[in-house]
Amino acid sequence: MVVSTEADLDRPNIEEYLSADSIHEPLMNLQLRDLLDLSPRLSEAAGAIVDDSFTRCFKSNSSEPWNWNVYLFPLWCLGVAIRYCILFPVSVSILAIGWLIFFAAFLPVHFLLTGTNKWRHYIERALVEMICSVFVASWTGVVKYHGPRPSMRSHQVFVANHTSMIDFIILEQMTAFAVIMQKHPGWVGFIQTHILESVGCIWFNRTEAKDREIVARKLRQHVQGADNNPLLIFPEGTCVNNHYTVMFKKGAFELGCAVCPIAIKYNKIFVDAFWNSKKQSFTKHLFRLMTSWAVVCDVWYLEPQYLRPGETPIEFAERVREMISARAGLKKVPWDGYLKYYRPSPKLTERKQQIFAESVLKTLEK
Amino acid sequence: MGNTSSMLTQYDIEEVQEHCNHAFSQQEIVSLYHRFCQLDRSGSGFISSDEFLSVPEFAVNPLSQRLLRMLDGLNFKEFVAFLSAFSSRTTLQQKIEFIFKVYDLEFNGKVSFNDIMSVLRDLTGSFMTEQQRQKALTHVFEEAGFSQDTSLSVADFIKVLGSSDLKMEVEVPVD
Numbered sequence: 001m002v003v004s005t006e007a008d009l010d011r012p013n014i015e016e017y018l019s020a021d022s023i024h025e026p027l028m029n030l031q032l033r034d035l036l037d038l039s040p041r042l043s044e045a046a047g048a049i050v051d052d053s054f055t056r057c058f059k060s061n062s063s064e065p066w067n068w069n070v071y072l073f074p075l076w077c078l079g080v081a082i083r084y085c086i087l088f089p090v091s092v093s094i095l096a097i098g099w100l101i102f103f104a105a106f107l108p109v110h111f112l113l114t115g116t117n118k119w120r121h122y123i124e125r126a127l128v129e130m131i132c133s134v135f136v137a138s139w140t141g142v143v144k145y146h147g148p149r150p151s152m153r154s155h156q157v158f159v160a161n162h163t164s165m166i167d168f169i170i171l172e173q174m175t176a177f178a179v180i181m182q183k184h185p186g187w188v189g190f191i192q193t194h195i196l197e198s199v200g201c202i203w204f205n206r207t208e209a210k211d212r213e214i215v216a217r218k219l220r221q222h223v224q225g226a227d228n229n230p231l232l233i234f235p236e237g238t239c240v241n242n243h244y245t246v247m248f249k250k251g252a253f254e255l256g257c258a259v260c261p262i263a264i265k266y267n268k269i270f271v272d273a274f275w276n277s278k279k280q281s282f283t284k285h286l287f288r289l290m291t292s293w294a295v296v297c298d299v300w301y302l303e304p305q306y307l308r309p310g311e312t313p314i315e316f317a318e319r320v321r322e323m324i325s326a327r328a329g330l331k332k333v334p335w336d337g338y339l340k341y342y343r344p345s346p347k348l349t350e351r352k353q354q355i356f357a358e359s360v361l362k363t364l365e366k
Numbered sequence: 367m368g369n370t371s372s373m374l375t376q377y378d379i380e381e382v383q384e385h386c387n388h389a390f391s392q393q394e395i396v397s398l399y400h401r402f403c404q405l406d407r408s409g410s411g412f413i414s415s416d417e418f419l420s421v422p423e424f425a426v427n428p429l430s431q432r433l434l435r436m437l438d439g440l441n442f443k444e445f446v447a448f449l450s451a452f453s454s455r456t457t458l459q460q461k462i463e464f465i466f467k468v469y470d471l472e473f474n475g476k477v478s479f480n481d482i483m484s485v486l487r488d489l490t491g492s493f494m495t496e497q498q499r500q501k502a503l504t505h506v507f508e509e510a511g512f513s514q515d516t517s518l519s520v521a522d523f524i525k526v527l528g529s530s531d532l533k534m535e536v537e538v539p540v541d
Contacts, residue, residue, distance in 0.1 A: 030502065030505065030506055031506055031509065031510070032506040032507065032509065032510040032512075032526050033526050033527055033530050034506070035482065035486060035502070035503065035506055036465070036469075036482070036523065036526055036527060037465070037527060037530060037532065038429065038465050038468055038485070039461070039465065039532050039533055039534035040533075041427060041428060041429050041489070042429065042433075042451075042452075042464075042465065042468065042534060043452060043533070043534050043535065043536055044423070044427055045424055045427045045429060045430065045433055046449055046451075046452040046536045047423075047452075047536045048421050048423035048424040048427070049401075049405075049418070049421070049424060049437075049449065050398070050401060050449065050452075050536055050537075050538055050539070051401065051538075051539050052421045052422070052423045052424070053423070054421065054422050054423065055404065055405075055421060059404070335422060339422045343419060343422075343425055344422045344425050344426050348426040349426050349427070349428055349430075349491070350491055350492070350493075352426070352427075352428050353428050353489060353490050353491035353492075353493050354491075354493045356428075356489050356490055356493075357489075357490035357491070357493030357494045358493065360490065360494065360502055361494065361498065364498065364501065364502055364505070
């Protein structure tokens with residue numbers, strides 16, 4: 001699930017976020033040693049090999065085993081038995097009943113109440129909220145919402161940090177948001193195209209440049225309409241493991257309307273809610289959540305923010321990221337989440353080269 | 367040890383420690399092993415160039431292509447030996463020898479004017495012309511008392527870099 005607009009997708013513009021990290025001390029007099037000494041660059045490279053902030057953002061942290069003890073082990077076994085043999089079947093039946101009710105109501109409404117019927121929108125919205133509550137119930141979700149609930153109003157956009165597709169479900173059960181999301185295959189894709197369309201969700205393919213233009217246009221149209229459901233965007237564009245936040249895409253911050261930040265923090269006591277989409281299908285992810293004791297999380301609706309005079313959309317995005325990170329206790333890293341899919345732009349390397357070249361050239365002039 | 371899912375035994379750790387001249391503690395080696403397995407996504411027992419480049423902080427380094435030639439196809443033991451140059455327990459001389467190896471990609475024990483030029487090319491890219499690079503390097507070569515056709519040996523490197531306060535340390539995170 002992803003937000004995006006225009007050109008910022010094609011080239012991750014990290015350089016705008018990084019401070020001048022490696023400015024060399026001005027060389028007074030160029031010596032052979034200055035050219036031969038590769039240690040700063042080599043240390044950087046080795047440092048990145050040993051540990052890097054980017055990979056850490058997408059690492060699923062496995063929980064510490066606590067059951068290796070004669071007293072605890074039988075307890076743990078009992079827990080497994082309950083979780084898989086009782087809790088899981090209960091969860092599945094809740095889901096099944098939920099879907100039955102949903103379709104029983106949704107299909108007639110969807111096909112019989114045609115045209116721009118106000119009732120149709122109202123009922124469909126309620127049904128989507130209902131099915132999301134069913135999903136949350138199926139993982140025994142314990143969600144605490146802090147702050148005022150979002151209201152329907154034009155010229156506002158909600159942005160939240162992103163850990164898993166379940167973020168969306170958790171937020172959707174309170175308010176029927178229209179979400180900008182990545183198109184998924186399989187049954188998730190089916191739900192996207194057939195059901196979520198009714199609440200005004202917009203989806204696209206991360207890798208298709210054409211899709212992005214369409215999304216950017218739809219986005220602008222959507223925030224203008226007063227009757228539309230509030231818009232929700234995950235500006236990180238990818239799932240992060242809920243310990244870090246990666247760069248926010250500036251698309252949501254250029255719409256010229258109020259940005260309402262939402263911070264989501266999961267408690268990992270029972271299960272890690274991070275969805276590592278490269279390793280796990282969403283179905284498996286849901287299975288893991290449904291066989292755990294509970295999914296515990298906190299959601300904070302923060303105060304709406306506006307673009308300050310003289311502030312660029314990128315600075316604005318960073319300010320909102322700072323707010324969300326502070327509230328949810330996440331660390332900020334200066335990387336674009338899309339680097340999971342693309343190599344960093346050569347611009348970054350070039351900047352390092354430029355700094356070094358300039359310091360050498362300066363001494364040559366003397 | 368190619369099997370990424372296996373655990374390190376104490377024998378393995380000691381063997382690796384031996385191989386890197388005790389540059390890392392046992393805990394650091396375990397930590398490096400986890401990192402190695404994390405980077406080796408395909409589980410092939412070595413980290414491919416593509417896997418190295420998936421670390422953005424590494425990919426943006428101007429020397430990354432050069433280092434990849436040294437890192438290509440290293441198994442875990444060799445990987446640790448490579449990193450041992452960055453340990454705080456490694457002597458200055460060993461660190462300088464490592465830098466020498468970065469220049470001497472043909473392993474002939476000599477670094478020529480052209481070898482240094484090609485590293486300088488990596489470091490400055492399009493921001494210096496070939497003439498400017500040539501001029502800068504000739505200048506410092508003469509100042510240090512070398513002529514353009516001299517090839518530098520490890521001993522020369524130690525002489526040049528030995529007196530500077532070389533800082534080349536990387537801390538291995540241990541949890």
